[in-house]
Amino acid sequence: MDTDTYLLNFKGFNFERTLVDKDLLENLEDFEIRDDDVFIITYPKSGTIWTQQILSLIYFEEHRKQTRMMETIDLAPFLEYNIRNMDFLRRPDPRLFSSHLPYYLVPNGLKNKKAKIIYIYRNPKDVMTSFFHFSNWVVVFEASKNMESFMQQFLDGKVVGSLWFDHIKGWYEHRHKFNILFVSYEEMKKDLRSVVQKFCKFLGKELSEDDLDTVVKQATFKNMKADSRANYDDIITNEIGKRNNYGQFLRKGTIGDWKNNFTVQQSERFDIIFQKKMKDIPLKFIWDINEE
Numbered sequence: 080m081d082t083d084t085y086l087l088n089f090k091g092f093n094f095e096r097t098l099v100d101k102d103l104l105e106n107l108e109d110f111e112i113r114d115d116d117v118f119i120i121t122y123p124k125s126g127t128i129w130t131q132q133i134l135s136l137i138y139f140e141e142h143r144k145q146t147r148m149m150e151t152i153d154l155a156p157f158l159e160y161n162i163r164n165m166d167f168l169r170r171p172d173p174r175l176f177s178s179h180l181p182y183y184l185v186p187n188g189l190k191n192k193k194a195k196i197i198y199i200y201r202n203p204k205d206v207m208t209s210f211f212h213f214s215n216w217v218v219v220f221e222a223s224k225n226m227e228s229f230m231q232q233f234l235d236g237k238v239v240g241s242l243w244f245d246h247i248k249g250w251y252e253h254r255h256k257f258n259i260l261f262v263s264y265e266e267m268k269k270d271l272r273s274v275v276q277k278f279c280k281f282l283g284k285e286l287s288e289d290d291l292d293t294v295v296k297q298a299t300f301k302n303m304k305a306d307s308r309a310n311y312d313d314i315i316t317n318e319i320g321k322r323n324n325y326g327q328f329l330r331k332g333t334i335g336d337w338k339n340n341f342t343v344q345q346s347e348r349f350d351i352i353f354q355k356k357m358k359d360i361p362l363k364f365i366w367d368i369n370e371e
Contacts, residue, residue, distance in 0.1 A: 095239045099160060108186060159178060196260070207233050261362060268334055
């Protein structure tokens with residue numbers, strides 16, 4: 080199928096065509112932002128679901144204590160992908176949102192710097208690897224024959240989320256307009272407790288040591304993958320659709336899986352492009368689990 084079958088381009092940015100709320104996009108700049116709103120911003124396949132779970136555990140005691148069975152997609156729903164048709168204006172404070180939006184499409188109200196943004200970024204080789212497997216599993220994404228063909232799509236920005244380089248550079252270069260914290264996926268993998276503490280400090284949330292322990296325990300990738308509230312398996316099966324029964328929304332969640340999927344030539348070609356495009360961005364990237 081043609082890429083346009085899967086993608087909706089709105090003001091230069093690619094959305095998944097069947098799930099996006101087009102009316103919301105048209106009025107997004109005027110979407111009312113509340114001072115205590117919190118946004119999780121990511122490029123696809125960079126730790127969105129993981130961060131949804133962490134923030135849901137931090138903010139909602141009933142989620143942390145498992146006294147109320149709500150899925151994280153309902154606690155921290157996507158702004159532009161209105162999968163559950165939620166009425167955002169009727170949601171009580173504090174509101175958590177998830178989004179893949181580029182900096183220039185988010186509501187203007189975020190620029191008053193009161194609402195907070197957590198931007199999670201991940202090394203792009205692992206992003207691309209995860210995206211490749213995910214696209215071949217979920218029916219609303221375009222499948223690719225092999226990594227080489229997907230790599231070309233990814234580097235051309237012909238995927239949901241458009242070009243990875245543009246997304247992260249746009250947010251970083253315009254960070255001064257927002258109240259934003261940048262955290263890497265790899266930081267979360269290496270020292271989840273420290274990242275949860277960093278989130279709490281940024282968000283002005285105080286947790287007891289016991290509650291902090293609970294958040295960290297429930298938010299490990301292994302436990303989250305087994306948690307029906309957080310792993311999205313039911314959403315894929317019942318609401319979005321999958322091509323086969325061999326995949327999972329939360330697949331490996333590791334650092335360096337790209338090494339099992341890239342050829343040496345592909346890796347070297349990617350390195351050249353990365354170094355050229357990211358030379359002025361001082362964010363730290365970790366490419367291997369053993370890397371400090």
